[in-house]
Amino acid sequence: MKQPKPEQYHEKKRHTEDQFPYNTYLCTIPDDFTEVPVHWHEEAEFIVIQKGSGTVFVDLTHYHVTAGDIIIVLPGHLHAIREISGQKMEYENIIFRPELLCSDNHDVCFEKFLYPLFSGQIHTVVHIHPRLSYYPKIHDLIRTMDQLCSKKPAGYQLALKGSLFLFMFQLLSLDDKKELSNIQQRSLDKLKFIITFTNEHLEESISIRQIASACYFSESHFMKFFKTHMGISYIHYLNDVRLAHARNLLVSSNLSILEIAQKSGFENASYFNRKFKDKYGITPRQAR
Structure with a gap:
Protein backbone atom coordinates (compact mmCIF):
# COMPACT_ATOMS: atom_id res chain seq x y z
CA MET A 1 0.00 0.00 0.00
CA LYS A 2 1.20 3.49 -0.85
CA GLN A 3 1.69 5.64 2.21
CA PRO A 4 -0.02 9.07 2.18
CA LYS A 5 2.05 12.20 1.87
CA PRO A 6 2.06 14.70 4.77
CA GLU A 7 0.18 17.33 2.77
CA GLN A 8 -2.66 14.84 2.27
CA TYR A 9 -3.45 14.47 5.97
CA HIS A 10 -6.62 16.50 5.80
CA GLU A 11 -10.20 16.65 4.61
CA LYS A 12 -10.04 18.39 1.23
CA LYS A 13 -13.75 19.07 0.82
CA ARG A 14 -14.40 22.79 0.97
CA HIS A 15 -17.13 23.92 3.36
CA THR A 16 -17.36 27.48 2.02
CA GLU A 17 -17.67 29.41 -1.23
CA ASP A 18 -14.58 30.94 -2.80
CA GLN A 19 -15.93 34.50 -3.14
CA PHE A 20 -16.89 34.83 0.53
CA PRO A 21 -15.49 31.80 2.37
CA TYR A 22 -17.83 31.80 5.38
CA ASN A 23 -20.62 29.34 6.09
CA THR A 24 -22.92 28.39 8.94
CA TYR A 25 -25.31 25.47 9.37
CA LEU A 26 -27.23 23.61 12.06
CA CYS A 27 -26.86 19.93 12.94
CA THR A 28 -28.46 17.56 15.41
CA ILE A 29 -26.86 14.43 16.83
CA PRO A 30 -28.10 11.70 16.53
CA ASP A 31 -30.93 12.82 14.19
CA ASP A 32 -28.62 13.88 11.34
CA PHE A 33 -25.80 11.46 12.20
CA THR A 34 -24.57 9.74 15.35
CA GLU A 35 -21.12 11.31 15.16
CA VAL A 36 -18.69 13.32 13.07
CA PRO A 37 -15.58 11.11 12.69
CA VAL A 38 -12.24 12.61 13.59
CA HIS A 39 -10.80 14.77 10.80
CA TRP A 40 -9.08 18.09 10.15
CA HIS A 41 -9.25 20.78 7.51
CA GLU A 42 -7.84 24.16 6.52
CA GLU A 43 -10.86 26.16 7.69
CA ALA A 44 -11.41 27.58 11.15
CA GLU A 45 -14.52 26.22 12.86
CA PHE A 46 -16.62 27.35 15.80
CA ILE A 47 -18.96 24.72 17.26
CA VAL A 48 -21.76 26.43 19.18
CA ILE A 49 -23.94 24.13 21.30
CA GLN A 50 -27.60 25.17 21.14
CA LYS A 51 -29.39 22.41 23.07
CA GLY A 52 -28.58 19.18 24.86
CA SER A 53 -25.13 17.75 25.45
CA GLY A 54 -22.45 15.67 23.77
CA THR A 55 -18.71 15.16 23.44
CA VAL A 56 -16.29 17.09 21.26
CA PHE A 57 -12.76 15.81 20.70
CA VAL A 58 -10.04 18.35 19.82
CA ASP A 59 -6.48 17.13 19.34
CA LEU A 60 -5.82 14.94 22.40
CA THR A 61 -8.61 16.20 24.67
CA HIS A 62 -12.27 15.23 25.04
CA TYR A 63 -14.69 17.97 26.12
CA HIS A 64 -18.14 17.34 27.57
CA VAL A 65 -20.26 20.16 26.17
CA THR A 66 -23.73 21.46 27.01
CA ALA A 67 -26.05 24.23 25.79
CA GLY A 68 -24.23 27.55 25.50
CA ASP A 69 -20.74 26.09 25.19
CA ILE A 70 -18.49 27.12 22.30
CA ILE A 71 -15.61 25.04 20.93
CA ILE A 72 -12.87 26.77 18.94
CA VAL A 73 -11.18 24.63 16.27
CA LEU A 74 -8.45 26.47 14.39
CA PRO A 75 -7.04 25.20 11.05
CA GLY A 76 -5.12 21.94 11.13
CA HIS A 77 -6.48 20.64 14.43
CA LEU A 78 -7.97 17.17 14.76
CA HIS A 79 -11.57 17.20 15.92
CA ALA A 80 -14.65 15.00 16.16
CA ILE A 81 -18.18 15.26 17.56
CA ARG A 82 -19.83 12.33 19.32
CA GLU A 83 -23.16 11.45 20.82
CA ILE A 84 -23.65 10.72 24.49
CA SER A 85 -25.83 7.62 24.63
CA GLY A 86 -29.48 8.49 25.06
CA GLN A 87 -28.94 12.24 24.67
CA LYS A 88 -29.54 14.62 21.78
CA MET A 89 -27.38 17.62 20.92
CA GLU A 90 -28.20 20.50 18.58
CA TYR A 91 -25.29 22.65 17.51
CA GLU A 92 -24.31 25.33 15.02
CA ASN A 93 -21.20 25.11 12.86
CA ILE A 94 -19.53 28.36 11.84
CA ILE A 95 -16.79 27.69 9.29
CA PHE A 96 -14.56 30.14 7.44
CA ARG A 97 -11.28 30.10 5.59
CA PRO A 98 -8.40 32.17 7.07
CA GLU A 99 -7.93 34.11 3.82
CA LEU A 100 -11.23 35.86 4.53
CA LEU A 101 -9.32 37.92 7.11
CA CYS A 102 -5.83 37.87 5.60
CA SER A 103 -4.89 40.55 3.07
CA ASP A 104 -2.60 39.88 0.12
CA ASN A 105 -0.24 42.56 1.40
CA HIS A 106 0.60 40.60 4.56
CA ASP A 107 0.17 43.64 6.77
CA VAL A 108 0.94 43.83 10.48
CA CYS A 109 -2.41 42.20 11.35
CA PHE A 110 -1.45 39.16 9.30
CA GLU A 111 2.23 38.96 10.23
CA LYS A 112 1.92 39.64 13.94
CA PHE A 113 -1.44 38.15 14.87
CA LEU A 114 -3.48 36.19 12.31
CA TYR A 115 -0.74 34.02 10.80
CA PRO A 116 0.65 32.97 14.22
CA LEU A 117 -2.89 32.21 15.41
CA PHE A 118 -3.99 30.22 12.36
CA SER A 119 -0.67 28.37 12.05
CA GLY A 120 -0.67 27.25 15.69
CA GLN A 121 2.22 29.42 16.87
CA ILE A 122 -0.18 31.12 19.27
CA HIS A 123 -2.31 28.84 21.44
CA THR A 124 -5.75 29.98 22.51
CA VAL A 125 -8.60 28.49 24.49
CA VAL A 126 -10.63 25.65 22.98
CA HIS A 127 -13.62 25.31 25.33
CA ILE A 128 -15.55 28.50 26.15
CA HIS A 129 -18.51 28.10 28.52
CA PRO A 130 -21.01 30.43 30.24
CA ARG A 131 -19.23 30.29 33.60
CA LEU A 132 -16.23 32.21 32.23
CA SER A 133 -16.05 35.98 32.83
CA TYR A 134 -15.32 36.77 29.17
CA TYR A 135 -18.11 34.53 27.83
CA PRO A 136 -20.66 37.35 27.24
CA LYS A 137 -18.32 39.14 24.81
CA ILE A 138 -17.72 35.96 22.80
CA HIS A 139 -21.38 34.97 22.84
CA ASP A 140 -22.52 38.44 21.73
CA LEU A 141 -20.18 38.31 18.73
CA ILE A 142 -21.55 34.89 17.74
CA ARG A 143 -25.10 36.23 18.01
CA THR A 144 -24.21 39.30 15.91
CA MET A 145 -22.69 37.14 13.16
CA ASP A 146 -25.73 34.85 13.14
CA GLN A 147 -28.10 37.82 12.82
CA LEU A 148 -26.07 39.25 9.94
CA CYS A 149 -26.17 35.93 8.09
CA SER A 150 -29.89 35.56 8.74
CA LYS A 151 -31.00 39.05 7.65
CA LYS A 152 -28.26 39.75 5.09
CA PRO A 153 -28.60 43.55 5.01
CA ALA A 154 -26.79 45.42 2.23
CA GLY A 155 -23.05 45.15 2.88
CA TYR A 156 -23.50 42.57 5.63
CA GLN A 157 -20.21 40.97 4.56
CA LEU A 158 -18.36 44.06 5.81
CA ALA A 159 -19.99 43.84 9.23
CA LEU A 160 -19.41 40.08 9.33
CA LYS A 161 -15.69 40.49 8.66
CA GLY A 162 -15.56 43.20 11.31
CA SER A 163 -17.17 40.88 13.84
CA LEU A 164 -14.70 38.13 12.95
CA PHE A 165 -11.79 40.51 13.49
CA LEU A 166 -13.22 41.36 16.92
CA PHE A 167 -13.61 37.64 17.62
CA MET A 168 -9.95 37.04 16.72
CA PHE A 169 -8.98 39.93 19.00
CA GLN A 170 -10.82 38.26 21.87
CA LEU A 171 -9.12 34.92 21.16
CA LEU A 172 -5.70 36.53 21.10
CA SER A 173 -6.38 38.09 24.48
CA LEU A 174 -7.17 34.60 25.81
CA ASP A 175 -3.81 33.04 24.90
CA ASP A 176 -3.64 30.13 27.33
CA LYS A 177 0.17 29.80 27.06
CA LYS A 178 -0.14 26.03 26.62
CA GLU A 179 2.06 24.37 24.06
CA LEU A 180 2.09 20.76 22.99
CA SER A 181 5.07 18.75 24.12
CA ASN A 182 7.18 17.03 21.46
CA ILE A 183 5.56 13.72 22.43
CA GLN A 184 2.05 15.17 22.09
CA GLN A 185 2.88 16.70 18.71
CA ARG A 186 4.29 13.41 17.45
CA SER A 187 1.11 11.66 18.61
CA LEU A 188 -1.04 14.16 16.71
CA ASP A 189 1.06 13.77 13.58
CA LYS A 190 0.73 10.00 13.83
CA LEU A 191 -3.05 10.24 14.25
CA LYS A 192 -3.26 12.45 11.16
CA PHE A 193 -1.27 9.86 9.27
CA ILE A 194 -3.60 7.06 10.41
CA ILE A 195 -6.70 9.04 9.43
CA THR A 196 -5.36 9.84 5.97
CA PHE A 197 -4.05 6.31 5.40
CA THR A 198 -7.50 4.98 6.26
CA ASN A 199 -9.33 7.34 3.90
CA GLU A 200 -6.92 6.73 1.03
Missing part, protein backbone atom coordinates in the same frame (compact mmCIF):
# COMPACT_ATOMS: atom_id res chain seq x y z
CA HIS A 201 -7.29 2.95 1.28
CA LEU A 202 -10.96 2.83 2.23
CA GLU A 203 -11.93 0.54 -0.66
CA GLU A 204 -9.24 -1.96 0.29
CA SER A 205 -9.02 -4.49 3.07
CA ILE A 206 -7.07 -2.84 5.90
CA SER A 207 -5.75 -5.15 8.60
CA ILE A 208 -4.31 -4.12 11.95
CA ARG A 209 -1.03 -5.58 10.77
CA GLN A 210 -0.98 -3.33 7.68
CA ILE A 211 -1.87 -0.08 9.43
CA ALA A 212 0.48 -0.84 12.33
CA SER A 213 3.31 -1.54 9.89
CA ALA A 214 2.62 1.73 8.06
CA CYS A 215 3.01 3.51 11.42
CA TYR A 216 6.16 1.54 12.29
CA PHE A 217 4.34 0.18 15.35
CA SER A 218 3.81 -3.34 16.58
CA GLU A 219 0.19 -4.47 16.36
CA SER A 220 -0.27 -4.37 20.13
CA HIS A 221 1.30 -0.92 20.46
CA PHE A 222 -0.80 0.42 17.59
CA MET A 223 -4.06 -0.82 19.12
CA LYS A 224 -3.17 0.63 22.53
CA PHE A 225 -2.01 3.95 20.99
CA PHE A 226 -5.20 4.39 18.97
CA LYS A 227 -7.57 3.44 21.79
CA THR A 228 -5.75 5.71 24.26
CA HIS A 229 -5.97 8.79 22.06
CA MET A 230 -9.25 8.21 20.23
CA GLY A 231 -11.32 6.50 22.91
CA ILE A 232 -12.44 3.76 20.48
CA SER A 233 -10.75 0.82 18.80
CA TYR A 234 -9.33 1.19 15.31
CA ILE A 235 -11.78 -1.39 13.92
CA HIS A 236 -14.67 0.62 15.40
CA TYR A 237 -13.27 3.78 13.81
CA LEU A 238 -12.68 2.07 10.46
CA ASN A 239 -16.25 0.77 10.33
CA ASP A 240 -17.63 4.21 11.25
CA VAL A 241 -15.66 5.89 8.46
CA ARG A 242 -16.74 3.27 5.94
CA LEU A 243 -20.38 3.53 6.94
CA ALA A 244 -20.32 7.34 6.77
CA HIS A 245 -18.75 7.12 3.30
CA ALA A 246 -21.41 4.62 2.22
CA ARG A 247 -24.23 6.77 3.57
CA ASN A 248 -22.96 9.74 1.58
CA LEU A 249 -22.81 7.66 -1.62
CA LEU A 250 -26.33 6.36 -1.03
CA VAL A 251 -27.77 9.87 -1.21
CA SER A 252 -25.36 11.40 -3.74
CA SER A 253 -24.91 8.68 -6.38
CA ASN A 254 -26.83 6.21 -8.52
CA LEU A 255 -24.50 3.34 -7.71
CA SER A 256 -26.05 0.05 -6.68
CA ILE A 257 -25.97 -0.90 -3.02
CA LEU A 258 -23.45 -3.64 -3.78
CA GLU A 259 -21.18 -1.16 -5.59
CA ILE A 260 -21.44 1.28 -2.69
CA ALA A 261 -20.59 -1.47 -0.22
CA GLN A 262 -17.50 -2.38 -2.24
CA LYS A 263 -16.40 1.24 -2.69
CA SER A 264 -16.68 1.66 1.07
CA GLY A 265 -14.49 -1.35 1.82
CA PHE A 266 -17.17 -3.94 2.62
CA GLU A 267 -16.50 -7.20 0.78
CA ASN A 268 -19.68 -8.84 2.04
CA ALA A 269 -23.01 -7.16 1.18
CA SER A 270 -24.95 -8.85 3.98
CA TYR A 271 -22.35 -7.74 6.54
CA PHE A 272 -22.59 -4.20 5.15
CA ASN A 273 -26.39 -4.23 5.42
CA ARG A 274 -26.24 -5.48 9.00
CA LYS A 275 -23.62 -2.95 10.16
CA PHE A 276 -25.44 -0.10 8.41
CA LYS A 277 -28.72 -0.92 10.14
CA ASP A 278 -26.96 -1.33 13.50
CA LYS A 279 -25.41 2.13 13.04
CA TYR A 280 -28.29 4.13 11.57
CA GLY A 281 -31.42 2.14 12.42
CA ILE A 282 -32.43 1.81 8.76
CA THR A 283 -31.30 -0.34 5.84
CA PRO A 284 -29.12 1.06 3.04
CA ARG A 285 -32.12 0.88 0.70
CA GLN A 286 -34.22 2.96 3.10
CA ALA A 287 -31.45 5.58 3.25
CA ARG A 288 -31.79 6.43 -0.46
Whole structure:
Protein backbone atom coordinates (compact mmCIF):
# COMPACT_ATOMS: atom_id res chain seq x y z
CA MET A 1 0.00 0.00 0.00
CA LYS A 2 1.20 3.49 -0.85
CA GLN A 3 1.69 5.64 2.21
CA PRO A 4 -0.02 9.07 2.18
CA LYS A 5 2.05 12.20 1.87
CA PRO A 6 2.06 14.70 4.77
CA GLU A 7 0.18 17.33 2.77
CA GLN A 8 -2.66 14.84 2.27
CA TYR A 9 -3.45 14.47 5.97
CA HIS A 10 -6.62 16.50 5.80
CA GLU A 11 -10.20 16.65 4.61
CA LYS A 12 -10.04 18.39 1.23
CA LYS A 13 -13.75 19.07 0.82
CA ARG A 14 -14.40 22.79 0.97
CA HIS A 15 -17.13 23.92 3.36
CA THR A 16 -17.36 27.48 2.02
CA GLU A 17 -17.67 29.41 -1.23
CA ASP A 18 -14.58 30.94 -2.80
CA GLN A 19 -15.93 34.50 -3.14
CA PHE A 20 -16.89 34.83 0.53
CA PRO A 21 -15.49 31.80 2.37
CA TYR A 22 -17.83 31.80 5.38
CA ASN A 23 -20.62 29.34 6.09
CA THR A 24 -22.92 28.39 8.94
CA TYR A 25 -25.31 25.47 9.37
CA LEU A 26 -27.23 23.61 12.06
CA CYS A 27 -26.86 19.93 12.94
CA THR A 28 -28.46 17.56 15.41
CA ILE A 29 -26.86 14.43 16.83
CA PRO A 30 -28.10 11.70 16.53
CA ASP A 31 -30.93 12.82 14.19
CA ASP A 32 -28.62 13.88 11.34
CA PHE A 33 -25.80 11.46 12.20
CA THR A 34 -24.57 9.74 15.35
CA GLU A 35 -21.12 11.31 15.16
CA VAL A 36 -18.69 13.32 13.07
CA PRO A 37 -15.58 11.11 12.69
CA VAL A 38 -12.24 12.61 13.59
CA HIS A 39 -10.80 14.77 10.80
CA TRP A 40 -9.08 18.09 10.15
CA HIS A 41 -9.25 20.78 7.51
CA GLU A 42 -7.84 24.16 6.52
CA GLU A 43 -10.86 26.16 7.69
CA ALA A 44 -11.41 27.58 11.15
CA GLU A 45 -14.52 26.22 12.86
CA PHE A 46 -16.62 27.35 15.80
CA ILE A 47 -18.96 24.72 17.26
CA VAL A 48 -21.76 26.43 19.18
CA ILE A 49 -23.94 24.13 21.30
CA GLN A 50 -27.60 25.17 21.14
CA LYS A 51 -29.39 22.41 23.07
CA GLY A 52 -28.58 19.18 24.86
CA SER A 53 -25.13 17.75 25.45
CA GLY A 54 -22.45 15.67 23.77
CA THR A 55 -18.71 15.16 23.44
CA VAL A 56 -16.29 17.09 21.26
CA PHE A 57 -12.76 15.81 20.70
CA VAL A 58 -10.04 18.35 19.82
CA ASP A 59 -6.48 17.13 19.34
CA LEU A 60 -5.82 14.94 22.40
CA THR A 61 -8.61 16.20 24.67
CA HIS A 62 -12.27 15.23 25.04
CA TYR A 63 -14.69 17.97 26.12
CA HIS A 64 -18.14 17.34 27.57
CA VAL A 65 -20.26 20.16 26.17
CA THR A 66 -23.73 21.46 27.01
CA ALA A 67 -26.05 24.23 25.79
CA GLY A 68 -24.23 27.55 25.50
CA ASP A 69 -20.74 26.09 25.19
CA ILE A 70 -18.49 27.12 22.30
CA ILE A 71 -15.61 25.04 20.93
CA ILE A 72 -12.87 26.77 18.94
CA VAL A 73 -11.18 24.63 16.27
CA LEU A 74 -8.45 26.47 14.39
CA PRO A 75 -7.04 25.20 11.05
CA GLY A 76 -5.12 21.94 11.13
CA HIS A 77 -6.48 20.64 14.43
CA LEU A 78 -7.97 17.17 14.76
CA HIS A 79 -11.57 17.20 15.92
CA ALA A 80 -14.65 15.00 16.16
CA ILE A 81 -18.18 15.26 17.56
CA ARG A 82 -19.83 12.33 19.32
CA GLU A 83 -23.16 11.45 20.82
CA ILE A 84 -23.65 10.72 24.49
CA SER A 85 -25.83 7.62 24.63
CA GLY A 86 -29.48 8.49 25.06
CA GLN A 87 -28.94 12.24 24.67
CA LYS A 88 -29.54 14.62 21.78
CA MET A 89 -27.38 17.62 20.92
CA GLU A 90 -28.20 20.50 18.58
CA TYR A 91 -25.29 22.65 17.51
CA GLU A 92 -24.31 25.33 15.02
CA ASN A 93 -21.20 25.11 12.86
CA ILE A 94 -19.53 28.36 11.84
CA ILE A 95 -16.79 27.69 9.29
CA PHE A 96 -14.56 30.14 7.44
CA ARG A 97 -11.28 30.10 5.59
CA PRO A 98 -8.40 32.17 7.07
CA GLU A 99 -7.93 34.11 3.82
CA LEU A 100 -11.23 35.86 4.53
CA LEU A 101 -9.32 37.92 7.11
CA CYS A 102 -5.83 37.87 5.60
CA SER A 103 -4.89 40.55 3.07
CA ASP A 104 -2.60 39.88 0.12
CA ASN A 105 -0.24 42.56 1.40
CA HIS A 106 0.60 40.60 4.56
CA ASP A 107 0.17 43.64 6.77
CA VAL A 108 0.94 43.83 10.48
CA CYS A 109 -2.41 42.20 11.35
CA PHE A 110 -1.45 39.16 9.30
CA GLU A 111 2.23 38.96 10.23
CA LYS A 112 1.92 39.64 13.94
CA PHE A 113 -1.44 38.15 14.87
CA LEU A 114 -3.48 36.19 12.31
CA TYR A 115 -0.74 34.02 10.80
CA PRO A 116 0.65 32.97 14.22
CA LEU A 117 -2.89 32.21 15.41
CA PHE A 118 -3.99 30.22 12.36
CA SER A 119 -0.67 28.37 12.05
CA GLY A 120 -0.67 27.25 15.69
CA GLN A 121 2.22 29.42 16.87
CA ILE A 122 -0.18 31.12 19.27
CA HIS A 123 -2.31 28.84 21.44
CA THR A 124 -5.75 29.98 22.51
CA VAL A 125 -8.60 28.49 24.49
CA VAL A 126 -10.63 25.65 22.98
CA HIS A 127 -13.62 25.31 25.33
CA ILE A 128 -15.55 28.50 26.15
CA HIS A 129 -18.51 28.10 28.52
CA PRO A 130 -21.01 30.43 30.24
CA ARG A 131 -19.23 30.29 33.60
CA LEU A 132 -16.23 32.21 32.23
CA SER A 133 -16.05 35.98 32.83
CA TYR A 134 -15.32 36.77 29.17
CA TYR A 135 -18.11 34.53 27.83
CA PRO A 136 -20.66 37.35 27.24
CA LYS A 137 -18.32 39.14 24.81
CA ILE A 138 -17.72 35.96 22.80
CA HIS A 139 -21.38 34.97 22.84
CA ASP A 140 -22.52 38.44 21.73
CA LEU A 141 -20.18 38.31 18.73
CA ILE A 142 -21.55 34.89 17.74
CA ARG A 143 -25.10 36.23 18.01
CA THR A 144 -24.21 39.30 15.91
CA MET A 145 -22.69 37.14 13.16
CA ASP A 146 -25.73 34.85 13.14
CA GLN A 147 -28.10 37.82 12.82
CA LEU A 148 -26.07 39.25 9.94
CA CYS A 149 -26.17 35.93 8.09
CA SER A 150 -29.89 35.56 8.74
CA LYS A 151 -31.00 39.05 7.65
CA LYS A 152 -28.26 39.75 5.09
CA PRO A 153 -28.60 43.55 5.01
CA ALA A 154 -26.79 45.42 2.23
CA GLY A 155 -23.05 45.15 2.88
CA TYR A 156 -23.50 42.57 5.63
CA GLN A 157 -20.21 40.97 4.56
CA LEU A 158 -18.36 44.06 5.81
CA ALA A 159 -19.99 43.84 9.23
CA LEU A 160 -19.41 40.08 9.33
CA LYS A 161 -15.69 40.49 8.66
CA GLY A 162 -15.56 43.20 11.31
CA SER A 163 -17.17 40.88 13.84
CA LEU A 164 -14.70 38.13 12.95
CA PHE A 165 -11.79 40.51 13.49
CA LEU A 166 -13.22 41.36 16.92
CA PHE A 167 -13.61 37.64 17.62
CA MET A 168 -9.95 37.04 16.72
CA PHE A 169 -8.98 39.93 19.00
CA GLN A 170 -10.82 38.26 21.87
CA LEU A 171 -9.12 34.92 21.16
CA LEU A 172 -5.70 36.53 21.10
CA SER A 173 -6.38 38.09 24.48
CA LEU A 174 -7.17 34.60 25.81
CA ASP A 175 -3.81 33.04 24.90
CA ASP A 176 -3.64 30.13 27.33
CA LYS A 177 0.17 29.80 27.06
CA LYS A 178 -0.14 26.03 26.62
CA GLU A 179 2.06 24.37 24.06
CA LEU A 180 2.09 20.76 22.99
CA SER A 181 5.07 18.75 24.12
CA ASN A 182 7.18 17.03 21.46
CA ILE A 183 5.56 13.72 22.43
CA GLN A 184 2.05 15.17 22.09
CA GLN A 185 2.88 16.70 18.71
CA ARG A 186 4.29 13.41 17.45
CA SER A 187 1.11 11.66 18.61
CA LEU A 188 -1.04 14.16 16.71
CA ASP A 189 1.06 13.77 13.58
CA LYS A 190 0.73 10.00 13.83
CA LEU A 191 -3.05 10.24 14.25
CA LYS A 192 -3.26 12.45 11.16
CA PHE A 193 -1.27 9.86 9.27
CA ILE A 194 -3.60 7.06 10.41
CA ILE A 195 -6.70 9.04 9.43
CA THR A 196 -5.36 9.84 5.97
CA PHE A 197 -4.05 6.31 5.40
CA THR A 198 -7.50 4.98 6.26
CA ASN A 199 -9.33 7.34 3.90
CA GLU A 200 -6.92 6.73 1.03
CA HIS A 201 -7.29 2.95 1.28
CA LEU A 202 -10.96 2.83 2.23
CA GLU A 203 -11.93 0.54 -0.66
CA GLU A 204 -9.24 -1.96 0.29
CA SER A 205 -9.02 -4.49 3.07
CA ILE A 206 -7.07 -2.84 5.90
CA SER A 207 -5.75 -5.15 8.60
CA ILE A 208 -4.31 -4.12 11.95
CA ARG A 209 -1.03 -5.58 10.77
CA GLN A 210 -0.98 -3.33 7.68
CA ILE A 211 -1.87 -0.08 9.43
CA ALA A 212 0.48 -0.84 12.33
CA SER A 213 3.31 -1.54 9.89
CA ALA A 214 2.62 1.73 8.06
CA CYS A 215 3.01 3.51 11.42
CA TYR A 216 6.16 1.54 12.29
CA PHE A 217 4.34 0.18 15.35
CA SER A 218 3.81 -3.34 16.58
CA GLU A 219 0.19 -4.47 16.36
CA SER A 220 -0.27 -4.37 20.13
CA HIS A 221 1.30 -0.92 20.46
CA PHE A 222 -0.80 0.42 17.59
CA MET A 223 -4.06 -0.82 19.12
CA LYS A 224 -3.17 0.63 22.53
CA PHE A 225 -2.01 3.95 20.99
CA PHE A 226 -5.20 4.39 18.97
CA LYS A 227 -7.57 3.44 21.79
CA THR A 228 -5.75 5.71 24.26
CA HIS A 229 -5.97 8.79 22.06
CA MET A 230 -9.25 8.21 20.23
CA GLY A 231 -11.32 6.50 22.91
CA ILE A 232 -12.44 3.76 20.48
CA SER A 233 -10.75 0.82 18.80
CA TYR A 234 -9.33 1.19 15.31
CA ILE A 235 -11.78 -1.39 13.92
CA HIS A 236 -14.67 0.62 15.40
CA TYR A 237 -13.27 3.78 13.81
CA LEU A 238 -12.68 2.07 10.46
CA ASN A 239 -16.25 0.77 10.33
CA ASP A 240 -17.63 4.21 11.25
CA VAL A 241 -15.66 5.89 8.46
CA ARG A 242 -16.74 3.27 5.94
CA LEU A 243 -20.38 3.53 6.94
CA ALA A 244 -20.32 7.34 6.77
CA HIS A 245 -18.75 7.12 3.30
CA ALA A 246 -21.41 4.62 2.22
CA ARG A 247 -24.23 6.77 3.57
CA ASN A 248 -22.96 9.74 1.58
CA LEU A 249 -22.81 7.66 -1.62
CA LEU A 250 -26.33 6.36 -1.03
CA VAL A 251 -27.77 9.87 -1.21
CA SER A 252 -25.36 11.40 -3.74
CA SER A 253 -24.91 8.68 -6.38
CA ASN A 254 -26.83 6.21 -8.52
CA LEU A 255 -24.50 3.34 -7.71
CA SER A 256 -26.05 0.05 -6.68
CA ILE A 257 -25.97 -0.90 -3.02
CA LEU A 258 -23.45 -3.64 -3.78
CA GLU A 259 -21.18 -1.16 -5.59
CA ILE A 260 -21.44 1.28 -2.69
CA ALA A 261 -20.59 -1.47 -0.22
CA GLN A 262 -17.50 -2.38 -2.24
CA LYS A 263 -16.40 1.24 -2.69
CA SER A 264 -16.68 1.66 1.07
CA GLY A 265 -14.49 -1.35 1.82
CA PHE A 266 -17.17 -3.94 2.62
CA GLU A 267 -16.50 -7.20 0.78
CA ASN A 268 -19.68 -8.84 2.04
CA ALA A 269 -23.01 -7.16 1.18
CA SER A 270 -24.95 -8.85 3.98
CA TYR A 271 -22.35 -7.74 6.54
CA PHE A 272 -22.59 -4.20 5.15
CA ASN A 273 -26.39 -4.23 5.42
CA ARG A 274 -26.24 -5.48 9.00
CA LYS A 275 -23.62 -2.95 10.16
CA PHE A 276 -25.44 -0.10 8.41
CA LYS A 277 -28.72 -0.92 10.14
CA ASP A 278 -26.96 -1.33 13.50
CA LYS A 279 -25.41 2.13 13.04
CA TYR A 280 -28.29 4.13 11.57
CA GLY A 281 -31.42 2.14 12.42
CA ILE A 282 -32.43 1.81 8.76
CA THR A 283 -31.30 -0.34 5.84
CA PRO A 284 -29.12 1.06 3.04
CA ARG A 285 -32.12 0.88 0.70
CA GLN A 286 -34.22 2.96 3.10
CA ALA A 287 -31.45 5.58 3.25
CA ARG A 288 -31.79 6.43 -0.46
